[in-house]
Amino acid sequence: MEQRGWMRxxxxxxxxxxxxxxxxxxxxxxxxxxxxxxxxxIFHKSAEGLEQSSQEFAxxxxxxxxxxxxEFIDEYDKVTKSVLVDSEVIHNLxxxxxxxxxxxxxxxxxxxxxxxxxxxxxxxxxTAMLISRxxxxxxxxxxxxxxxxxxxxxxxxYKRLRSSEDTFFITGxxxxxxxxxxxxxxxxxxxxVLFSSDGAYAGMLxxxxxxxxxxxxxxxxxxxRDKYGISVIxxxxxxxxxxxxxxxxxxxxxxxxxxxxxxxxxxxxxxxRIILTxxxxxxxxxxxxxxxxxxxxxxxxxxxxxTVIAILxxxxxxxxxxxxxxxxxxxxxxxxxxRMKQAETGQYLPIEHVQSNDEIGSLVHSYNKMIITxxxxxxxxxxxxxxxxxxxxxxxxxxxxxxxxxxxxxxxRMKALVKDDEETADMIKILARMFRxxxxxxxxxxxxxxxxxxxxxxxxxxxxxxDHSFHLHIKVPDEMLRCSIIPLVFxxxxxxxxxxxxxxxxxxLNIGIEGxxxxxxxxxxxxxxxxxxxxxxxxKELLHLLEEAGSGKHKLADTxxxxxxxxxxxxxxxxxxxxxxxxxxxxxxxxxxxRGTTVEILIPGN
Numbered sequence: 001m002e003q004r005g006w007m008r009x010x011x012x013x014x015x016x017x018x019x020x021x022x023x024x025x026x027x028x029x030x031x032x033x034x035x036x037x038x039x040x041x042i043f044h045k046s047a048e049g050l051e052q053s054s055q056e057f058a059x060x061x062x063x064x065x066x067x068x069x070x071e072f073i074d075e076y077d078k079v080t081k082s083v084l085v086d087s088e089v090i091h092n093l094x095x096x097x098x099x100x101x102x103x104x105x106x107x108x109x110x111x112x113x114x115x116x117x118x119x120x121x122x123x124x125x126x127t128a129m130l131i132s133r134x135x136x137x138x139x140x141x142x143x144x145x146x147x148x149x150x151x152x153x154x155x156x157x158y159k160r161l162r163s164s165e166d167t168f169f170i171t172g173x174x175x176x177x178x179x180x181x182x183x184x185x186x187x188x189x190x191x192x193v194l195f196s197s198d199g200a201y202a203g204m205l206x207x208x209x210x211x212x213x214x215x216x217x218x219x220x221x222x223x224x225r226d227k228y229g230i231s232v233i234x235x236x237x238x239x240x241x242x243x244x245x246x247x248x249x250x251x252x253x254x255x256x257x258x259x260x261x262x263x264x265x266x267x268x269x270x271x272x273r274i275i276l277t278x279x280x281x282x283x284x285x286x287x288x289x290x291x292x293x294x295x296x297x298x299x300x301x302x303x304x305x306x307t308v309i310a311i312l313x314x315x316x317x318x319x320x321x322x323x324x325x326x327x328x329x330x331x332x333x334x335x336x337x338x339r340m341k342q343a344e345t346g347q348y349l350p351i352e353h354v355q356s357n358d359e360i361g362s363l364v365h366s367y368n369k370m371i372i373t374x375x376x377x378x379x380x381x382x383x384x385x386x387x388x389x390x391x392x393x394x395x396x397x398x399x400x401x402x403x404x405x406x407x408x409x410x411x412x413r414m415k416a417l418v419k420d421d422e423e424t425a426d427m428i429k430i431l432a433r434m435f436r437x438x439x440x441x442x443x444x445x446x447x448x449x450x451x452x453x454x455x456x457x458x459x460x461x462x463x464x465x466x467d468h469s470f471h472l473h474i475k476v477p478d479e480m481l482r483c484s485i486i487p488l489v490f491x492x493x494x495x496x497x498x499x500x501x502x503x504x505x506x507x508x509l510n511i512g513i514e515g516x517x518x519x520x521x522x523x524x525x526x527x528x529x530x531x532x533x534x535x536x537x538x539x540k541e542l543l544h545l546l547e548e549a550g551s552g553k554h555k556l557a558d559t560x561x562x563x564x565x566x567x568x569x570x571x572x573x574x575x576x577x578x579x580x581x582x583x584x585x586x587x588x589x590x591x592x593x594x595r596g597t598t599v600e601i602l603i604p605g606n
């Protein structure tokens with residue numbers, strides 16, 4: 001039932017397709033189906049032939065490698081047996097404790113000659129070692145680096161050799177860390193267990209070889225490897241990797257081979273690789289040859305690519321013919337699509353071309369009307385938001401700029417002078433100076449220096465009231481003094497420090513104002529005090545209040561707040577957001593040791 005339903009839906013979809021789509025699909029199917037059939041047939045036949053030829057080549061090469069390894073084993077079997085000629089030296093191995101000093105010297109010289117003779121038998125031998133049953137190590141090397149004897153005896157591969165039953169052995173790859181130079185790379189050790197004339201274990205001969213010497217890569221193999229990606233992996237009876245052609249040729253490092261040796265040996269072929277295996281005559285070494293199928297099919301893929309190109313070219317020709325016939329239908333649709341893409345990015349532009357009176361023309365006409373309506377609505381909302389911001393900014397400034405107070409204060413000051421009350425007159429004079437700084441900058445440039453003067457006058461006024469209990473410390477760069485800032489920012493913060501930080505007359509309150517240039521060229525103002533500080537609960541409450549100031553800066557008016565709420569930290573934070581943008585802020589932090597408070601303000605530099 002499900003299959004029949006699917007077929008009915010497919011037939012219905014084909015029936016409802018437009019004529020130009022049916023025509024295009026018919027031409028494409030007529031060309032693509034024969035081309036696909038022929039190309040698949042050619043591809044499979046060529047792949048089978050190439051794979052068979054590659055397997056024959058890999059089999060021949062594996063046979064050649066087997067012959068080479070047999071020769072290698074025979075040669076080094078003879079090299080290691082050559083030490084058995086010096087039976088007296090072998091007999092004295094492990095009996096050093098019973099020899100006199102002269103006999104020890106003679107024994108060591110004899111062993112050195114024996115090892116030197118071994119190294120001269122094959123140019124590939126760089127280091128030869130003779131280890132007695134008492135773990136006395138004799139070594140001879142043609143290189144500049146010697147073997148660290150204690151590190152050699154602690155190696156796991158050496159400990160396994162002591163319990164091995166094979167007289168002649170070839171170890172797996174191991175690192176060179178037991179050499180004094182501790183150089184990078186890996187070595188393979190060929191050796192023989194030595195027995196004295198009475199059949200007792202006498203010691204062990206070890207020959208370290210570069211893995212390159214195990215199997216020399218001839219030019220033909222290098223060409224075949226690069227062409228087909230062939231890899232040769234050689235392992236021993238203990239399933240240890242002895243040689244990897246990719247490491248020998250530089251495609252892999254020996255460290256990678258050492259870390260993943262078992263994966264290379266035991267890895268399954270799957271469908272992506274052809275694997276051939278073999279072993280030497282005495283099954284001391286095992287050979288694994290891998291050929292990636294992707295490399296084998298590289299030439300077939302070229303034929304496949306040409307067939308695909310031919311199919312695509314045929315489809316392109318048919319598509320061009322069909323597009324030419326349907327151009328008059330698709331042109332207005334494309335124009336509509338372009339305008340809709342522009343509308344997604346915020347560009348609301350109508351389609352200005354003359355349209356026909358069919359269904360597509362009617363759709364374009366409706367789209368133009370919709371775009372004009374959207375653009376009008378956006379402009380109205382944007383202007384309304386700007387007006388709200390301006391109204392709110394003016395309202396906030398009016399809350400803290402009462403003009404009438406300045407004239408009133410001057411009248412009160414004159415009356416105080418008439419009555420010879422100079423202290424009251426000085427207080428009124430300072431307060432009047434503060435209002436002059438505030439009112440005199442309305443609508444004009446207001447700098448950081450003006451703000452500092454206003455704050456200093458305010459603190460001077462408070463010192464008259466509180467018997468000089470407050471000390472102001474200003475540390476602001478000269479070039480920062482001329483920068484613009486919105487009015488009445490520092491003084492309300494200093495007022496908060498006095499109201500909440502001043503404890504009693506026995507301890508003066510120090511207030512600091514510091515200006516710092518940030519890396520982005522912005523102004524960071526820190527206002528600190530050493531007063532009573534704030535609790536963690538109060539700190540969280542203030543931070544929440546400041547966050548509300550950021551989120552509510554677009555509101556036309558705040559409801560439910562007291563009249564003096566705008567004079568606090570929230571007022572300043574909201575004005576900073578309104579004037580400078582969301583990037584800039586006011587925040588508060590508690591001081592050290594639960595004392596003092598720090599208020600930070602970030603504004604743009606100018």
